[in-house]
Amino acid sequence: MKKFFGIAVLVGGLFIQQVYAQDSATGNHLLTLQQCVETAIKNNAAVNRAGFQSESNEVNLQQAKGNRLPFVNGAIYHGINQGRSIDPFSNGYINQNISFANYGLNASISVWNGAAIRNSIQQNLLTFEAGKMDWQQEKDNITINVILAYLSVLNNQELLNASIKQVAVTRQQAERLDLLNKDGAIAPATYYDVKGQLASDEINVVNNRNTLASSKLDLAQHMNIAYDKNMELQKINESLTPVLYDATVDMIYEQALLQLAFVKAADLRKQSAASGVKAAKGLLTPTLSLNGSLGTNYSSAASLQKLLSTTEAQTDSYVLNGASKLPVIAPQGNYETQKITYGNQWTNNFNSSISLSLQIPILNGLQAKSRLKQAKITEKQTTFEANTTKIQLRQNIEQAYLNMSAALDRYTQLQMQVQDFTESFRSAEVRFNAGAATVVDYIIAKNNMDRATINLIAAKYDYVLRTKVLDFYQGKLSY
Incomplete structure (x- = not known):
């Protein structure tokens, strides 16, 4: 949880008017933020696993609903x-x-x-x-x-561009001094x-270029695609106006309770556990x-006697007529044995038959009672997790708001610097070009300017990051 918040939920309001654009100068297709996010969500293993689990939960729901339906079984035996x-026809012994x-x-x-x-x-x-909320949360995480x-x-990329400009300034000065040095001036x-x-500035260019390549590799790995060193990203069209955020911590927290998927998931699990106790x-x-039940049977031995004719015959019985x-x-009767047909049988x-049955649980190895105890423990655990989630959410919003304020102050000061x-x-x-200042004074002044420029670039992205964190908590992000 803390790691998740620490990553800081940067979900971009950075999703700003992204389109699949084309650079007219280079002919390279630019990757937009929306494309990067959608590709990563599609390819991410955790997102797909959460999707499979959601499908499994839906099957379990259908099974639970199915328990309301009659249980019907048919049986056919031939032997x-x-x-x-x-x-089986006469229920008598035959050989x-x-x-x-x-x-x-x-x-x-x-x-x-x-x-x-x-x-x-x-x-x-x-x-x-x-x-489903867990599935959405996995999408938010990869986002x-x-x-x-x-x-x-x-x-x-901006740091690299800034360092290239710094090299250009220094090279121009070095070329001027090279001519003066050759003239002995x-x-x-x-x-x-x-x-x-x-040389130091050129080393910075090399380092920044390697750092840029490494960050492109990291982005490609998050998208789960092959690394392309020529990857180009569309810039975010942000009009950066360093102002204090227009919502308080309380306002952000109330919105976060309504918007964030993992908060909803925690509350839903708490309610699910309560229903589990009732079911137990x-x-x-x-x-x-x-x-x-319905049933019938057939036997190849089943037969009946058909009367063909009647004759008078002497029997073993007698009557006394005097002596x-x-x-x-x-x-x-004269009978003929006939097999009973399959259809007639x-x-x-x-x-x-139809019946009512009442099954009374008396002793079932403590299974029902144990299930009830486990359900109550689950209810306590999910209640604790839901409350803890909201407490941590509040703490992280407070920290994010404090970070935003600090980033704003730092950005403002760096602009002036x-x-x-x-x-x-x-x-x-x-003064240096006029010979009124030493080379040390020139280098110190240049390094101060270069360092302040680099810090301002970092501060700009830090400020954007902090404000977008607060946007995310309120569900204000959109493509």
Whole structure:
């Protein structure tokens, strides 16, 4: 958190009217700040991981919502029995090979479970929203890093341009003294002192050029693209007017609470944890469910006897007629065994059921109670994190505001210093050219002016940085 704030959230209001421009002189395409940020967001691994996590959270939310729907399962069984087995049609023992099939459809829906499902949906919804804020925060993080790198390139480019101008001034003086030295009009030491100063200025150019290349490499790495030493950046069209920021710390803090993604994420996680506690409590209550089922079966042994004809035949029974036994004649049917068709068995064996069940948790290995305790701990932790986030936010806004005020004072003083040292150098140069001042006086005056100019460039970017930090806290940044 502190590292994040320390990076200082430089999110650019530096996103100012960026277009994909073309340099007419060189023909090179300029990279705008918007392009750099968009490229970095697209290529950044952390941003993509946060995006995947957001998608995963959405799936979890859909699953939680799905728990409100009935649980429906179908089952189909086909098999063959050999030897002695139970006929699924008659439920009696048979000793033959048979094929069989069972079909079933079961459904169950929770009627009441202590609002555990409803609170679980709310918990996952808030987690999903927090995940989207995390995704946005990762985008903000890479945006900050890109803007820091972008400003660094612009700053180093200006430093390089300033050092090149300093070399030009010194070279012009060295060339003038070279002619005077050849004519014997000056002491050789004067010429060589200025020539040594020229070498120092040229070394500064080399150092600044290397620093610029390094900052371009850093920007390319943040964008996750190949390094191009010819990379050109469009300058930020900033009309720099050093004035005190037009909002107080309290105003900035109130806006930050409403705008910053990581603050919203912390609050959403706190709310999600509270719903998690309610969902865990629901698991300790009885669950009332409505159940239903449909089923049928088939057996290859299923058959029926079809009556073909009837004849009269003597039976083993008799009646007594005095001392005589008279046989009993009774009708006897002639039957044909016929297999019951698959379709008829499907219809004849069809069955259905409906029921209500009440499941009362009595002892489940302390799972429900442990889950409730963990949910309460998570609620305490997320509440602490949310409060800590806001405290740190307030502290960093106060520090950023103080830094802005200090940067403003430094920039204002350096502006006056540059004016003074520029005038001092102009006077020293006139006197030196006229032979009224020593080379030491000239070099000192020039170094003072050069140093003040370099410091002013750094102060300018420092002031822009501090004001854009405060803009970011209030959500005032736009492309």
